[in-house]
Amino acid sequence: MNWLFPHRSLEKQRQALLKKAPDFVGLQSYLRTPFPVLRTPIDELSYLVLDFETTGLNASTEAILSVGYTVIEDMRVKLGKSDHHVVMVNREIPPESIVIHGITDDRMQDGRHLHDVMDDLFAVMAGRILLVHYDSVEKNFLQAYCQRQYGFTIPMIMLDTLAIEQRYRQRHGMGAGGNQLRLFNLRTDYGLPRYKAHNAMIDAIATAELFLAQLTNRNEPRLKDLMS
Amino acid sequence: MALEIEDLEMRDFLSVCPPLRRLNDKDLDALTLATEVSYARRESKVLEPDTVNHFYYLVRSGAVEIFTPDGKIHSHVCEGEWFGYRSSTTGGKVMMEIKALEDTLLYQIPSDVMIPYLEKYPRVSSFFNEKKAIRLRNAISEKKDDANRFGKLSSLSIAELMNPAVAVPPHMAIQDAVKIMSKKNSSSVIIQQKDELLGVVTDHDLRDRVVAVAKNLQTPISDIMSSPLMTIPKDSRICDVQLIMVQNNIQELPVMEGNDLVGVITARDLIKAQGQNPVFLVADIYRATKLSKLHAIAANVPELLHALVNQHLSSEEIGKIVSSIGEAINVRLLQMAEMELGKPPVPYAWGVAGSMARCEQIAHSDQDNALVLSDDFVEEEHGDYFRALAKYVSDGLHACGYIYCPGNVMATNPEWFMTVSQWLQSFRTWIEQPEPKALMYSSIFFDMRMIYGEKALFDPVLAYVREFAPKNSIFLSYMMANSLQHRPPLGFFRNFVLEDHGDHHDVLNLKKRGVIPIVDMARVCGLASGATVVSTKERLKQCAGSDCISDEGLQDLRDAYEVINSIRLQYQARSIENDEEPNNYVSPKDMSGLERRHLKDAFHIVNTFQDSMARHYHVESL
Structure with a gap:
């Protein structure tokens, strides 16, 4: 990415891929929509807040088990635009990960095919800023999927609430151990309620709320201020 | 697999918040999906006057503070409570500033989504009704509905039992x-x-x-x-039957349809319908010949109170029944005293004051009583008899749980042991020279009601009060000023009682801060209109048409009174259930959201009245 003109670079990449990938229905809808200008005030943007549950951390060997997301518009989390999809995976789910995400083999058999889930996801990603907590999971699994499926990675603007917090703390000389930056610990710091359930959609909503709390506590009015 | 709304914790939260728990599953799903979540940083403004708001706001976590246009704290709204509904239902214009008191997570429901549910669910609509008074009225009528559904007494008709x-x-x-x-x-x-x-x-x-x-x-x-x-x-309610029986110590009542006798209803028929029955308690009282027996009967009062509360009777009805029991014990003690001491040498009347006099007693309380003696009374000849009588009755009441009055307002006190002429003179002094002590006595003795003996002895005093109290505006102003000493709190915040200067307390005396202010105002209004009835609701009724309160205002105040008292009764009944001594304290941490809200509305009405009474009686100028 061209860091002096990041927006120009993203747009160039998007248009090139649009020509290259005419047959991929889901991806097409994503690539057809221009990226928002980075000078845009943060409260005018639309965000897709995303969370994946996976069988492990390595994107090249492990699988996506479920996809959950919600949308922020006008600085409000729109519960009605949230969704949750369990993916049918052709492998056994390691018992230790069931403890975390609660997706059992039985439940997975009722899930959808990964391609259908991803096609739907690309459609809602269109024109939106992606937002996750700790981007190495979602970013890597998304790109790994694209690489496998289409033979290329895709341009995207992805914000990370963990990175936003980390930068803020560093700038203000505050230390932050690994545990302190976990989603649920950060939420407590911002006075947000504790959620009992743990699935991809609840985590996406939890991340969205954390993001709103971070923004009202910062003076970073434009999108570019939030990007790494 | 699409969105599983039932998995959303946000839905769980909405489903327990009043009034949304009234919604069916499908409607709750739809409302959850329309909900938008926002965050307000501590001290930031959530709504500003003269802006437009199209949302119903529900606090998910944290708290906000609402300010009146002149910058005073209006209320605090915390987890599970709503705000912004006033502006969103009335065209959107915001009237009051709302600021986050803490970092706050808010659920916002667009008004165009909410309004169809208001139309579909009257109880949701009444919850959000802009007028507190209307909300209270609805709460009372809901309680009556519950009584009809659950209260055995109220659900049966006379025709079914007679x-x-x-x-x-x-x-x-x-x-x-x-x-x-x-x-x-x-x-x-x-x-x-x-x-x-x-x-x-x-x-x-x-x-x-x-x-x-x-x-x-x-x-x-x-x-x-x-x-x-x-x-x-025939079309009377069963609880009216019970009340007439209790108040008159009778166990049979002919039932009439117009001028025709159509049946008979007996106390035994009531028992079949309810189990616990105060009619038999009164009958037992009048049959008792020993103090120990009376004592044993009086011990049933808490259990009776508990049963009456569970029958969803109104606090007014419960007050009348419980007071009648106390009155019966008092009268029976007088009869027993006369049996022991012989016939009274000169005519006398026995008066009670306080909640029993107002027929508003709900649990055992202290005794307030006085003796009114005929002017034929001669101390040297008759003093000993009446002193013995007063002592017999007062000791008996104490033994039955109506403890000695801490302020010594009892017939055993020579001060309250007077001839008619002396009483008349005292009342005259109280009305004409309203000093602090006189005012204290006024608030006690202007409630006095004769329950036994030559009740008519007291009539000249009542006639004097009827005539002169309304004319003496200084007396009335002092009485009103005195009654404004106890003010209700602003509301609640978390587990605290919120006072108007932002102070917090963790318990609330519902009698002192809620009931007494209304009782006191009603007394002055009653005196001003020349009424000598003593029950608070009756007094307020008597003021109808007078210039000091509008009829609608009176209804509001009566509703506030009913709501505060019924919540007080609920808590007393709960104490009795737990084998604890019932008292007047409630702790906000034990209250349901709805109770808090109803109390807050009722307090607001009382506060508004106190302000307007202060103006009407020129209290500031004293």
Whole structure:
């Protein structure tokens, strides 16, 4: 990415891929929509807040088990635009990960095919800023999927609430151990309620709320201020 | 797999928040999906006056503070509570500033989504009603609905419980009348001449007035009847039947439809319907001959209170019943004292003050009483008799749980042991020279009600009060100023009682801060309108049409009174259930969201009234 003109670079990449990938229905809808200008005030943007549950951390060997997301518009989390999809995976789910995400083999058999889930996801990603907590999971699994499926990675603007917090703390000389930056610990710091359930959609909503709390506590009015 | 709304914790939260728990699953799903979540940083403004708002706001976590246009704290809204609905239902214009008191997570429901549910669910609509008074009225009518559904007493009609009446002409011989009674298996017979009901004879009367005295069975039945006869219209409520029986110590009531006798209802019929029955308690009181027996009966009062609360009777009805029991014990003690001491040497009347006088007693409380003696009273000749009588009754009441009055407002105190002329003089002094001590006595003795003896002895005093109290505006102003000493709190915040300067307390005395302010205002309004009735609701009714309160305002205040008292009763009933001594304290941490809200509305109404009363009676100028 061209860091002096990041927006120009993203747009160039998007248009090139649009020509290259005419047959991929889901991806097409994503690539057809221009990226928002980075000078845009943060409260005018639309965000897709995303969370994946996976069988492990390595994107090249492990699988996506479920996809959950919600949308922020006008600085409000729109519960009605949230969704949750369990993916049918052709492998056994390691018992230790069931403890975390609660997706059992039985439940997975009722899930959808990964391609259908991803096609739907690309459609809602269109024109939106992606937002996750700790981007190495979602970013890597998304790109790994694209690489496998289409033979290329895709341009995207992805914000990370963990990175936003980390930068803020560093700038203000505050230390932050690994545990302190976990989603649920950060939420407590911002006075947000504790959620009992743990699935991809609840985590996406939890991340969205954390993001709103971070923004009202910062003076970073434009999108570019939030990007790494 | 699409979105599983039932998995959303946000839905769980909405589903327990009043009034949304009224919604069916489908509607709750739809509302959850329309919900938008926002975050307000501590001290940031959520809504500003003169802006437009199209959302119903629900606090998910944190708290906000609402300010009146002149910058005073109006209220605090915390987790599970709503704000912004006033502006969003009335065209959107925001009137009050709302600021986050803490970092706050808010659920916002767009008004165009919410409004169809207001139309579909009247209870949701009444919850968000802009007028607190209307919300309270709805709460009271909901309670009545519950009473109809759950309260056995209220759900049955007289027609379902009554038995056919057995009526005979007055000249019929006792023996023939009894034959008819026994054939019809009836415990009573009504004496009727043409359309006129003359009296009643019960099984008890046959025992006491016939068998016990070996009366000739050929005597006309009218010789032994009790008369005159109280009756009740067929369309009355069962709890009215119970109240008449308790207040008059009778166990049988002929039921009338217009001028026709259509049946008889007995205390035994009520028992079948409810179990616990105050009518029998009163009957037992009048049959008691020993103090120990009275004491044992009085011990049932808490249990009775508990049963009455669970029957969803109104606090007014419960107050009347519980006061009648206390009154019966008091009267019985006087009768027992007379049996022991002999007939009174000069006429006297026994008066009670306080909640019993106002028929608003709900649990055992202290005793407030006084003696009114005929002007023929001569200290040297009669003093000892009445002192002994007062002591007998006062000690007896104390033993039955009506403890000695800490302020010594008792007939045993020489100050409250006076002849009619002396009482008249005292009342005159209180009205004409309203000093602090006089005002304290006024608030006690202007509630005084004669319950036994030559009750008419007190009539000249009542006549004086009726005539002169309304004319003496200085007296009334002082009384009003005095009654404004206790003010209700602003509301609640978390587990605290919120005071108007932002102070917090963790318990609330509902009697002192909620009930007494209304009782005191009602007393002044009653005196000003020349009424000598003493119950708070009656006093407020008497003020209708006067210039100090609008009729609608009176209704609001009566509703506030009912709501505060009924919540107080709920808590007392709960204490009784847990074998604890019932008291007047409630802790916000034990209250449900709805109770807090109803109390807050009621307090607001009381506060508004106190302000307008202060203006009307020029309290500032004193």
